[in-house]
Amino acid sequence: MAQSLLLHHFPLDPASRQARLALGEKKLSFEERPVRYWEFDEVFHALSPTGRTPVLEIGKGEGRILACELLAVLDWIETQAPKPALLSTDPAERAEAMRLRTWFDRKFEVEVDAPILYERMEKRLQRLGPPEAEPLRQGRTALKDNLTYMEGLLTRRDWLAGTTMSQADLAAAAHLSVLDYFGEIAWRSFPHLKTWYMRLKSRPSFRSLLADRLPGMAPVEHYADLDF
Structure with a gap:
């Protein structure tokens, strides 16, 4: 059982x-x-x-x-549940997936999520007042830099860490999907990244994320659209 x-x-x-x-x-x-x-x-x-x-x-x-x-x-x-594998048996690809997953959960979280999500979401949930412009500016600058790096990876790879979808892709999609809820990503500036995200967004595992809603904080109009 x-x-x-x-x-x-x-x-x-x-x-x-x-x-x-x-x-x-x-x-x-x-x-x-x-x-x-x-x-x-x-x-x-x-x-x-x-x-x-x-x-x-x-x-x-x-x-x-x-x-x-x-x-x-x-x-x-x-x-x-080893299948389907989310970490490759290829040592180089496995190491790359773990590197990128860690990058998102440390560097990206500190530089991007911490300022933007605090100002856009957490302050409102905790009734701490309106967003402040300077932390948002810093977070958005870091976001652009990180997205540019991802775009570069995806110009030469099918998935972020190599030939197969991995924990790195799930980590990236999880972070970006929250930012996209608030309309923080200029997808047109990153065409390879947008195509990658559309592939992930169309997977059955993503459906529950696209149905998420916070009371009083509606997502941007395109948030749940698979072709945006």
Whole structure:
């Protein structure tokens, strides 16, 4: 019998979105429990002392396993459901996928997500006042630089890390999809990146992401369009 899976997540958290995409690509059925991370959640903090999403509960009762935070979740998914592989068996391509995944979850998060999503989303959720122009300017400058780098990779590769879709693509798509929710990406300036994103956006694993909505924060008009 398949183990029950319960994912504690915040819908517009890039790390949570990576977990959802990986579960979807592996065709693993799971239940969802959204977390309002800006409020104390006794149930969630009992599972994750750091308070960071996502957390995947695997099974119930005494045999329950807790995979806390993204890397633990991805590791469990890849180990328990090895096909389709999201990390190549080719050493060079595997290393490149892991490099890019780390780049997104560290460098991109700090330079781009932290200022833009804080100003556009988190301040509003926490009622901390209107966005400030200077952090947004800095974040958007860094976003353009990072997108230019991605565009360069995709001019010579089918997928970000090489010949097959990998965790690097899911990481990139998770981060970019949140920024796209708020209309922060000038897709016309990055044609190879746009084509890559359209391919990912059309996959079944992406459907639940395109249905996400935050109360009082509607996405841009093209957000759920597959041909945009």
